[in-house]
Structure formats: C-alpha cells, structure tokens
Amino acid sequence: MSMLRPLRLLLLGAPGSGKGTQTSKLLKLFPHIHSLSSGDVLRSQISQGTKISKTASKYIKEGKLVPDDVMVGLISSHFKQHNWLNSETSWLLDGFPRTANQAVELDNWLSETQNNINLVVELDVDQKVILDRIEARWVHIPSGRVYSLDYNPPKAPFKDDVTGEPLSKRDDDTAAVFQRRLDLYNKLLGPLKDFYSKKGVLHTVSGNTSDIIFPKLESLIKDKFQK
Numbered sequence: 001m002s003m004l005r006p007l008r009l010l011l012l013g014a015p016g017s018g019k020g021t022q023t024s025k026l027l028k029l030f031p032h033i034h035s036l037s038s039g040d041v042l043r044s045q046i047s048q049g050t051k052i053s054k055t056a057s058k059y060i061k062e063g064k065l066v067p068d069d070v071m072v073g074l075i076s077s078h079f080k081q082h083n084w085l086n087s088e089t090s091w092l093l094d095g096f097p098r099t100a101n102q103a104v105e106l107d108n109w110l111s112e113t114q115n116n117i118n119l120v121v122e123l124d125v126d127q128k129v130i131l132d133r134i135e136a137r138w139v140h141i142p143s144g145r146v147y148s149l150d151y152n153p154p155k156a157p158f159k160d161d162v163t164g165e166p167l168s169k170r171d172d173d174t175a176a177v178f179q180r181r182l183d184l185y186n187k188l189l190g191p192l193k194d195f196y197s198k199k200g201v202l203h204t205v206s207g208n209t210s211d212i213i214f215p216k217l218e219s220l221i222k223d224k225f226q227k
C-alpha cells in the first residue's frame with residue numbers, strides 16, 4: 001500500500017460526473033484517506049430526522065443548494081468530531097465547498113490550523129453523458145455506496161452488496177431536478193475554480209468514463225504526494 005504525505009483533496013464535478021465513484025476507487029488504493037461526501041452527510045441527517053433535515057430535504061428535492069451556513073456548520077463539526085485537523089490526517093471532500101462563499105469560510109477556518117486544501121481536482125466529463133448515469137444510479141443511503149444498472153450493478157438485484165439492504169433512487173435524481181442541479185453547478189463553478197487556481201492547487205482531469213479518469217487522478221496524486 002503506497003503511503004502519501006498528508007493529502008487534503010477537494011473533488012469538483014457536475015452531479016453524476018463520478019465524484020463518489022472516484023472516491024471509492026481512491027479509498028481502495030489509499031485506505032488511510034478519510035472521505036466526506038456532503039450529499040451523504042445531508043442524506044444521513046434526513047434519514048435520522050434531525051432538526052435541519054426538514055429544511056435540507058426541501059432544498060435537495062428542488063435541486064437547490066442548502067444554505068451555506070448550514071453546510072459550513074455540518075462540515076466543520078464533522079472535522080472536529082473526527083479530529084481531521086491534526087497535521088498527519090489525509091482527507092478528501094466530495095461536494096463541499098460548492099460555492100465561493102463556502103470555500104472562503106472553509107479557507108478561513110483551515111488556514112488557522114495550517115491544514116489547508118492542497119489539491120483540487122475538477123472532473124471534466126461531457127455533460128451529455130451524465131444524464132443517463134443519473135437515471136441508472138441506485139444508492140444504499142445508510143452507507144453512501146453507489147451503484148449503476150449499467151456501470152457497476154449490485155451483485156443481487158437492487159440490494160446493497162455489503163448489507164443486502166434494499167437500494168433506493170434519490171429523490172433528486174429525476175431528469176427535471178438533475179437539470180436544475182447541473183445548471184446551478186455550471187453557474188457556480190467559475191468562481192470556485194478561480195478561488196483555487198489563485199492558490200495554485202487546481203487541476204482538471206478529463207474523460208467520459210470513470211475508468212479513463214481514475215488513472216489520471218491516481219498519477220496526479222502519486223506524483224505530488226507519494227512518500
């Protein structure tokens with residue numbers, strides 16, 4: 001197992017571009033990396049019926065973003081609860097920050113601890129191919145495991161490979177809501193990329209399948225962070 005210098009990675013990508021898929025491939029290669037998907041955090045809040053779940057599910061169902069202050073609160077408490085801020089921990093963020101304002105908040109907070117994001121990778125996938133992916137996506141909500149009827153089907157039909165529990169379709173994975181999420185992503189991406197390219201940490205990897213993208217992502221990480 002190859003070891004890395006502390007990696008603090010942000011994966012940017014349109015809905016359905018393969019952020020979750022790339023994360024699970026990376027964790028197989030580098031099991032010591034801690035990962036956090038903002039969408040999974042919200043979905044688990046919703047399944048636990050926590051006090052923010054009502055507001056959150058309304059925004060998610062409409063393909064809108066959950067307010068920045070709610071997200072910053074959720075993610076920063078995750079960092080604290082899991083002690084991610086010690087200097088040796090490698091972590092990966094999927095789906096947060098998603099707005100320039102969230103990026104500024106996170107940066108203010110991380111720079112006090114010298115644990116700032118040191119690699120941002122934009123997954124550049126032809127947006128024509130991702131609607132089909134969304135329509136084929138099934139998820140195991142409690143674990144965040146992601147399946148595809150085409151690309152990586154579960155061993156037993158519509159059952160999670162690990163627990164055997166039923167898979168579900170996400171409420172926001174309809175064509176109409178997906179289009180709103182995609183439009184929102186395209187609107188917000190520019191300022192977010194500017195923020196990180198000014199810091200010299202932004203890279204883009206292109207490819208229309210995750211199997212094309214992954215080797216590029218892997219070599220980018222190994223070139224920069226392998227011990």
Ligand SMILES: Nc1nc2c(ncn2[C@@H]2O[C@H](COP(=O)(O)OP(=O)(O)O)[C@@H](O)[C@H]2O)c(=O)[nH]1
Pocket residue numbers: 013014015016017018019020021022133134136137138146147148149150151152208209210211
């Ligand atoms: N056909 C196809 N489906 C893929 C590919 N990569 C990921 N998927 C599937 O597409 C859907 C979206 O991928 P996901 O990783 O959830 O994207 P995210 O929304 O960016 O996290 C999931 O059902 C994946 O299993 C690919 O290269 N080809």
Ligand SMILES: Nc1ncnc2c1ncn2[C@@H]1O[C@H](COP(=O)(O)OP(=O)(O)O)[C@@H](O)[C@H]1O
Pocket residue numbers: 014015016019038039040042059060061063064065066067068071094095096097098099102172181
């Ligand atoms: N950083 C964030 N800021 C605001 N809302 C978010 C954030 N991350 C996730 N969400 C909400 O959760 C939904 C699902 O997010 P996610 O699982 O990352 O979907 P996808 O990767 O398909 O875009 C988003 O459409 C949005 O409503």
